[in-house]
């Protein structure tokens with residue numbers, strides 16, 4: 001191996017990372033576009049959050065509160081948590097990155113699952129550690145496969161629960177079984193970005209498990225049901241020792257003032273969240289049934305998106321469907337990078353978009 005002496009050289013492994021590709025936004029030549037590629041809510045944020053954001057505009061010359069105390073207090077009150085165990089971040093992406101940079105290094109292994117959220121891989125590799133990918137079963141996280149992947153070098157395990165892009169979930173009993181079998185030095189990261197949508201009796205986001213152990217953390221976001229993706233707000237609930245370590249490394253003002261103001265108002269408006277979840281449940285059900293009725297296979301979802309599997313035949317593959325939908329202004333998410341080359345992920349959108357996708361895919365499947 002020759003060393004490049006003509007320019008600064010990144011640490012080994014950095015140039016092996018495939019940069020994250022966000023959901024498409026444009027459909028060339030189409031006037032009216034529905035973006036259903038990033039799991040954003042069609043309802044937008046609570047009007048109270050918009051109002052708080054507007055009011056914050058009067059103080060743009062000031063640094064924000066580096067502790068984000070108003071937001072941590074609001075989250076603590078609404079979810080019944082101690083503010084000392086909450087840390088806010090510039091999206092949950094920042095917190096996932098911080099965890100890796102603080103707890104992983106060269107020689108360490110971190111486990112992700114077959115169709116896991118790609119940010120985990122990026123951050124693990126960014127910290128110089130090794131990604132260990134274990135199989136899922138029918139697009140669902142498999143606890144036994146994770147346990148089989150644990151070695152003496154394992155430092156972290158990442159599970160999105162519910163999963164993205166699968167939309168499936170792991171019941172709390174399975175998460176507990178996994179946790180019980182792990183060494184105390186292995187951190188279990190429960191990424192609950194879609195927790196609010198998952199209305200199942202045997203689902204838990206992870207609050208109880210974090211509260212009762214020293215090696216479990218839960219990450220959450222304001223980008224999905226709260227409709228504040230543009231403001232980049234996430235939070236982590238974790239044992240004090242982990243919060244302390246993260247606090248030493250994070251940037252001092254990692255949340256903007258408008259984000260703190262809008263997030264605090266949004267989390268206190270749980271009536272709005274309830275309405276958004278009800279709207280989603282209604283349309284998740286309608287869309288899933290309608291797509292199955294036209295002969296497409298759907299992975300059962302508890303989130304605000306569905307994973308649609310296409311027939312593996314010429315002219316009817318996911319890439320063909322993607323082109324057909326895009327030409328009509330419906331932008332879904334290709335998920336080849338998640339090991340699902342013949343599927344598309346569709347965010348539950350406004351009624352008009354949902355109906356439009358159903359009709360367009362009906363036409364697509366009926367093509368000879």
Ligand SMILES: Cc1ncc(COP(=O)(O)O)c(C=O)c1O
Pocket residue numbers: 038039090091092093094117160163164191193220221222223229232233234
């Ligand atoms: C599973 C999962 N985790 C985390 C995130 C990142 O969320 P944020 O916008 O808070 O960075 C997403 C966003 O798509 C996600 O799907």
